[in-house]
Every structure is written in structure tokens, then in C-alpha cells.
Amino acid sequence: MLLKPRVAFIDGDVNIEYVNQIVSKKQDIKQILTINNGKVIQSTGSLSNALSHATLCSKVFFNHVTCDCEISYLNIWEEDEINANIRDLVKALSWCLENDIQLINLSLGTTRLADIPDLLTVTNQLIVKGVIIVAASSNQRKLTFPAAFEQVIGVKAIPENKKQKTGFIYHETSIDRIQISCYFSDEFLDYKEEYYYLGASNSLVAPIVSAKVCDLLSEGYNSLEEIKKQLKACSFEKASETLRKMYKKYFEGEIEIPVLVYLKGKNEHFFKDFNNYFANQNYHGICLSEYSDNDFLASVINIKNMGYPLMKKIRFYAHYCQADYLFIEVNNESQIEQLKFNEVDFFLHPSGFNISGIDEQTLCLLVPSDGDSTVLIEKIYHFLVD
Numbered sequence: 001m002l003l004k005p006r007v008a009f010i011d012g013d014v015n016i017e018y019v020n021q022i023v024s025k026k027q028d029i030k031q032i033l034t035i036n037n038g039k040v041i042q043s044t045g046s047l048s049n050a051l052s053h054a055t056l057c058s059k060v061f062f063n064h065v066t067c068d069c070e071i072s073y074l075n076i077w078e079e080d081e082i083n084a085n086i087r088d089l090v091k092a093l094s095w096c097l098e099n100d101i102q103l104i105n106l107s108l109g110t111t112r113l114a115d116i117p118d119l120l121t122v123t124n125q126l127i128v129k130g131v132i133i134v135a136a137s138s139n140q141r142k143l144t145f146p147a148a149f150e151q152v153i154g155v156k157a158i159p160e161n162k163k164q165k166t167g168f169i170y171h172e173t174s175i176d177r178i179q180i181s182c183y184f185s186d187e188f189l190d191y192k193e194e195y196y197y198l199g200a201s202n203s204l205v206a207p208i209v210s211a212k213v214c215d216l217l218s219e220g221y222n223s224l225e226e227i228k229k230q231l232k233a234c235s236f237e238k239a240s241e242t243l244r245k246m247y248k249k250y251f252e253g254e255i256e257i258p259v260l261v262y263l264k265g266k267n268e269h270f271f272k273d274f275n276n277y278f279a280n281q282n283y284h285g286i287c288l289s290e291y292s293d294n295d296f297l298a299s300v301i302n303i304k305n306m307g308y309p310l311m312k313k314i315r316f317y318a319h320y321c322q323a324d325y326l327f328i329e330v331n332n333e334s335q336i337e338q339l340k341f342n343e344v345d346f347f348l349h350p351s352g353f354n355i356s357g358i359d360e361q362t363l364c365l366l367v368p369s370d371g372d373s374t375v376l377i378e379k380i381y382h383f384l385v386d
Contacts, residue, residue, distance in 0.1 A: 004218065006100060010092045011031075015050065029071050035085075051194070057105070066211075077108075109135055120297055134152075134155060136360070155205050173307075174306075175303075217229050247274050260327050286331070291329070346365060
């Protein structure tokens with residue numbers, strides 16, 4: 001017997017009149033909710049009369065889904081607002097956790113590193129429960145959460161080409177931490193004498209992937225591992241040239257945020273202390289490491305096996321992250337030789353390291369092997385802000 005997946009759209013106001021015209025008898029609109037003063041309540045008179053963002057995402061979803069399903073809408077932002085409230089997003093995700101939602105479509109996200117802790121906590125709770133999350137990357141091509149989190153299916157759009165009009169590419173590894181690149185054909189809609197343009201945006205390809213996942217859930221593929229396996233099987237070959245062009249300017253652009261390179265010594269907690277101090281001053285950065293595991297709660301991204309030299313990775317993330325600084329962990333001299341020190345502001349090293357050959361504009365600072373690093377961290381902070 002086919003299952004009937006429970007799907008949540010976390011977005012803005014939805015035009016339920018229009019949705020009822022396009023939904024099939026297989027799909028049930030169970031409820032339309034909104035977040036008001038931290039509470040989830042039934043929506044009443046606040047529904048959209050236009051083809052809102054949530055409505056267009058719904059149309060794309062219903063165009064692609066084939067199975068029976070049950071839809072809940074959670075409104076966390078208004079069309080005239082630039083940003084949704086991160087607290088409302090966390091509340092909506094918590095509601096999904098408490099109400100046995102199986103699939104969440106998120107055609108939105110945050111690029112603020114300060115939002116990670118609360119968002120990661122509820123995301124991990126959903127993942128443990130087996131909830132599938134399909135999340136769009138930012139249309140500004142910035143590191144986006146929860147799309148970049150482990151076990152979340154991150155999605156971005158790529159324009160259609162002559163060879164391939166529809167479908168997607170599944171990436172085993174990706175420097176932008178997005179697993180699926182989805183083709184999208186532009187479309188114009190005429191509704192109540194208004195024209196709406198559906199272009200190749202990340203927001204609109206998320207429901208395409210959500211529709212595929214919904215069908216897989218209905219067929220009995222319950223785990224994220226099973227669903228990923230099926231998505232890989234449906235994937236087209238990687239269009240490397242298209243993806244290279246997408247981020248070309250990131251690899252070539254000038255680095256405008258401070259870059260700190262840390263030659264790892266005995267002080268294993270140095271970055272944690274550094275990151276905590278700067279976060280308390282409202283400065284948020286990312287640590288790039290080839291040997292530390294991904295840990296977004298600790299602001300660490302593992303950059304091993306991405307197919308790029310170290311400096312290209314640094315240039316990419318200097319533009320891709322909404323970060324105030326980049327902290328690079330290296331652990332041997334061969335990695336140091338890959339660096340262009342005219343693009344490094346601080347070189348932090350243990351005692352006994354020969355610092356000859358490093359650019360004279362790079363400030364070399366000794367990291368204590370043990371004990372309190374606060375004095376050194378404060379010194380770096382005042383160099384950057386003064």
C-alpha cells in the first residue's frame with residue numbers, strides 16, 4: 001500500500017484560492033498556519049490574493065509531484081519584508097518536529113553565521129527523527145543554512161541548456177556544500193491580469209526536488225540514505241563547465257576580509273578560544289581545515305578532497321561565506337608552501353618554526369603551546385578593529 005507523506009512548506013502567505021485550483025484530488029491541504037509572537041496559530045484573513053512566493057513554490061511542487069500527500073503551510077514572513085525572523089524559522093521547524101512532518105520544503109534560509117547554533121539544534125533533532133529537509137541555497141550564492149548542513153538536501157538552480165531541459169545533478173562532494181543542482185525552464189503566468197515570471201531561482205527548484213522526495217517517500221523509501229541513493233540514480237552527469245562558470249568570479253576576486261593562517265601546534269583549543277572571543281564581540285568567521293571534521297557549531301568546514309588547490313579554496317570561501325574573517329588550519333610545511341602570503345594577514349605559529357620566506361606584510365605571531373591565549377587573541381582583535 002502506498003504511503004501518504006506529510007509535507008510542510010515553511011514560507012510566506014499562500015494564495016489558497018489559486019492552490020485549490022491547481023491541486024489534484026490526490027493532495028490534501030490540511031492546514032494553513034502562521035507564527036505570531038512565537039506561537040503557531042491558524043491563519044485567518046492574512047492569506048495572499050496574489051501569486052506570492054509560497055504560491056509559486058506550491059505550483060512548481062504540484063506540477064512535479066505524482067503521489068498522494070498531505071500539505072501543511074507555515075507562514076513565517078510577509079511578502080513586503082526583506083527577511084524572515086530566524087526565531088520564527090526555528091519555531092516552525094520545531095512545530096514540524098512535534099507534528100510528525102516527514103518532509104520539509106524550505107525555499108529560504110539564512111546566510112548569517114550567528115544564526116547557526118539555534119538553527120542547527122532543531123535541524124539535528126529533525127534529522128534524528130528521520131525528517132527529510134530540502135532547502136534552497138541563497139540566490140546571492142552565499143553559504144546558506146540549513147542548506148549547507150550535513151544531512152540536509154541543499155538545492156541550487158542552473159539554467160536550462162539545449163541538451164538538457166529538465167532534471168538535476170547530484171554532487172557527492174561540492175565546494176559550495178550544495179548537493180543538487182537542478183535545471184529549470186523559465187515560465188510566465190497570467191493571473192488576474194497580472195503577469196508573474198518564474199525564473200531559474202534556487203527558491204523554485206527546491207519544490208522540484210521536494211516533489212521527487214515526496215514520491216520516493218510514498219513508495220516506501222523512508223531513510224535519508226535510501227532517498228539519496230535514489231536521487232543519485234536519477235542524476236545526470238556532472239556539468240562541470242556550467243558550475244565552474246557559476247563561481248568563476250569567486251576564485252578570481254580580491255580577498256577583502258582578514259585571513260589568518262594557523263600552523264597547528266600543541267594548543268588544540270586555540271581556534272575554539274579565538275572563535276568564542278570574536279563571536280562575543282559580534283565578529284563571526286569560518287575555520288577552513290583539511291583534517292578537522294565539519295562542525296558548523298564550532299564554525300569549522302572541512303575542505304579536503306574538493307579538487308582545488310588551497311589558495312583557490314581560500315578565495316572561494318572568502319566570497320562565499322558571510323564571514324568577518326577566515327581562519328585557515330594547516331598542519332605541515334607543504335600546505336604552507338601553497339599559500340600566497342601577500343593575501344594572508346596573520347601567520348600564527350608554534351615556537352621553533354622557521355618563519356623565513358613569509359611576506360613582510362604578514363604579521364607573524366607566536367601561539368603559546370599551552371595556557372591562556374587570551375592576550376594573543378585580544379592583540380589580534382585590536383589589530384583588526386583599530
